[in-house]
Amino acid sequence: MTPRILLVNPPIYDFAAYDFWLKPYGLLSIAGYLRGKADFALFDYLDRLHPFVAGHKELQSDQWGRGRFYCEQIQSPRCLEEIPRHFRRFGLPRDIFRAFLSKGEPFDFAFIQTMMTYWYQGVEEVIRDVRAICPKAKIVLGGNYVSLCRTHAKTLDADLLVRGTNLEPLWDYLSLTPDLEQPALWEAYDKLDVGVLKLTDGCPFKCTYCSVPKVYTKFSARPPHRSLAELKLVRRLGAGNIAFYDDALLYKAEEVLMPFLNEVIKQDIHVNLHSPNALNARFITKDLAPLTVQAGFKTFYLGFESTSSKWQKRTGSKVFSDELTRAVKHLTPAGAAPTNITAYQILGHPFSNIQQLEESMHFVNSLGIRGMLADFSPIPGTPDGDQCKRWVDMTNPLMHNKTAFPIILLGFEKTNHLKDLQRRLNRTLPH
Ligand code: SF4
Known part of the structure; x- marks a missing residue:
């Protein structure tokens, strides 16, 4: 049976974030290698072409496609309380993701992209929602945070951590053979x-x-x-x-x-x-x-x-x-x-x-x-x-x-x- 794979680019928890041509390229590339071998659905919290963002004029792109993310101010983590800047959660509201998970067929796997090591709170949030709404989905994490902070990443309740650039453990885990000639799965975006x-x-x-x-x-x-x-x-x-x-x-x-x-x-x-x-x-x-x-x-x-x-x-x-x-x-x-x-x-x-x-x-x-x-x-x-x-x-x-x-x-x-x-x-x- 063709596996159903959820791809998630998590929200960012930080003092500042800006869409400087930010795309989950590692995640899309891995999905591209599996084009035609799995059914994919992408949820990109940082997608500024999502219909939710269309209503926010201040988030429109500049002439080269860059722009601000939707964000909400939140409490700083305790260890950063002394930093005199506002802490925020950048990305689409959480309810949109929960509604997205609740409709349609359940997923077999959820691949979650990680970038900066200090953005792991967004990954944690996604894992909690996937566990609650799609409890059977196996959660796979890859990217910089996993590669650079493996010990910390192990505390996040994922099923598989893909570290560095060796993807063999992932193909074995999925029991799928990749086609490395394929480009990234850009068609996963509506726009x-x-x-x-x-x-x-x-x-x-x-x-x-x-x-x-x-x-x-x-x-x-x-x-x-x-x-x-x-x-x-x-x-x-x-x-x-x-x-x-x-x-x-x-x-x-x-x-x-x-x-x-x-x-x-x-x-x-x-x-x-x-x-x-x-x-x-x-x-x-x-x-x-x-x-x-x-x-x-x-x-x-x-x-x-x-x-x-x-x-x-x-x-x-x-x-x-x-x-x-x-x-x-x-x-x-x-x-x-x-x-x-x-x-x-x-x-x-x-x-x-x-x-x-x-x-x-x-x-x-x-x-x-x-x-x-x-x-x-x-x-x-x-x-x-x-x-x-x-x-x-x-x-x-x-x-x-x-x-x-x-x-x-x-x-x-x-x-x-x-x-x-x-x-x-x-x-x-x-x-
Ligand atoms: S190691 Fe390479 S990529 Fe990193 S800062 Fe130096 S030149 Fe740039």
Whole structure:
């Protein structure tokens, strides 16, 4: 008998959350491998095209498909009570999910996506509802939280935890054989305006603050024909904005990204491309920059973090200041709008100081591009996350919260001062 599988992207419990092209790509990819072998139903708490959201004008998307989530203010968890920010639950109201579960045939399995370790409360909420309304469904959890906080994840009453990138235990559990040529199950959405693609997995760098080297053992490229088929699928389903979720999209660009973009141009696929996972400025060359613009890249997010070469060397030598300058010099003449080029800088990293960060912010501003502070989240099992035991209890995933950690490390006033400075610097740029 064909199994019925429920796919759930849970609500987010956090101080802040924004739909920055956020899709449950891992969940949809796994469902895609099982296309035709199971009956699927998707409930995405973060779907801003859900009919419930249509009535809320303030939640409408911007020109590139980003926007605010529906949210409700709730009590902060006790361990975060000292953080002077409002705690919220982001996503569709719980009753909608309960009604969804109550109608129709029962499910055999429920796959629940996890992302940030400190978002596990949303997963817990979903598990409670599935257990209450579909008690026979076997609950499967996969994703970053399960991979990085296995011991904690075991406390959540799931039937199977799929850790890391090895999916064999899942196929065995389901007694199904996947078809790894299949694209993600994007048709599970009734309406789609944003899609996600990944041309590669992993990253050749080993930045000491990053989870990617822990989750992926090596860098590898995905089959290009499969990525192209997936792009065509999401376009056909209505998505005009595509976000790359690659961690090292520009690595070996001559072999991976450039041939892909050439195909996009050759096959006349019109789409807006975005890179919310930082691009490495080192690999933006004179040849690559115009190709990205021609193929449809509209926004460029570059991982910069700090001007301090000492900090850069200590954390993995991902990129240096002169490489950022050079990247901007290639991108702007190629047609990238400077206000659509953004450099991330890390706020609240334990080896960084405020003076360094202010210098970095001014440096980015001097290039005529936008800066964005990326709040540091200590990730368990990474060298820098392990250092953070000095400030927070790393066994409690809520203490990995990226709004909370910079405030714990630097204090509320200094954190606010830096955020204000970033806003003021960005306002000096032409619109
Ligand atoms: S380059 Fe980026 S993805 Fe790779 S390890 Fe460093 S921070 Fe992580």
